[in-house]
Amino acid sequence: MAANDRVFGQHAVEALLSRCPERVRELRVQADRGDGRMRGLLERAAQAGVTVQPVARRELDALAGKVRHQGVMATITPMTPLGEGDLPDMLMALERRGTVPLLLVLDGVTDPHNLGACLRTADGAGVTAVIAPRDRAAGLTPVVRKVASGAADTVPFIQVTNLARTLDLLKTFNLWIVGTCGQADTVLYDADLAGPTALVLGAEGKGMRRLTQDRCDVLVQLPMLGQVDSLNVSVAAGVCLYEAVRQRRIASPVPNG
Structure with a gap:
């Protein structure tokens, strides 16, 4: 087993x-x-x-x-992680259906508890897929599956060998690449997340790598009003994803009845 x-x-x-x-x-x-x-x-x-x-x-x-x-x-029967070769087909299928993609990209998150929590939040926010590097990052371990509370088997998890190249691919499908950075000039709530979007969050403590950051179309920060200067990556993912959900509900209101 x-x-x-x-x-x-x-x-x-x-x-x-x-x-x-x-x-x-x-x-x-x-x-x-x-x-x-x-x-x-x-x-x-x-x-x-x-x-x-x-x-x-x-x-x-x-x-x-x-x-x-x-x-x-x-x-x-485990859900097998997808590879970057599956990504174009997924995005083309979304285009044909007229679905606006929302991707969560995790740059080197190594803590399985954080990955599991991110997957659980991604499921709740209706994320299209979660993308992460294949190397030096957490995969779908039993700990991840337990923390994710079933979401590891409902949200497509795509492992890629070159994250910067994958972000370039997303741009060819007109996705807006939004990275999080504590030193960014733009606040999260001022960014447009209603269209095709890939939200990029960095690893615990280190943040995004320079190559990843350079591929972002815009960098945003979460306003920190207390004494701590950053949030756990899974908490930050929840804040960002649900801001995208909020903006999308405004852009395409759910009809009553």
Whole structure:
């Protein structure tokens, strides 16, 4: 059993059973847990026709390692990360449908908890895809999948070998590249995020690399009104993405009824 075949935690497993039950091959559940939430999860698994295997807690502990399993592990058919070769086809399909893309680009985020949180927020904000470098950056590990609470299996995750070249490709599809930088002259709320946009956030502590920053059409900063001078990358991603959501709702209001 490979590490990327496993999803731990009740919320993450519930999300999989709700969104893509066909990818869940089996559940292993802690045999002595019978709380209400676990009973609900087992009912959903039964409805989806998923095999459930009761096991001792020590078996789940051994499988999970340092990940909190909350009494349940799903064995899944993992979503394979895409490569840069898949990106043009995705963007052309969006153009044909008239869909305005919103991409989240993470430049060297290495903390799996941060990547998982970014994926979860990206799912909530309706992001088209999350793009990250293949090297010196976190991938779709079990920790990422658990923190993402199912979003690692709903948001396309594209790993690229050359991030600067990928940003150049996005420009050929008329995406506006918006990077975050604490020294930027433009405040986030003054930037236009309603059109085809790729939001670029840098790594924890270091920020964006110079080559990445040079590819951005505009750099923006989040106003910091207190004593700290920066936000965690996953928090900053949430602020930026939901500002894009807000602007898009104004540009294309959702009809009542």
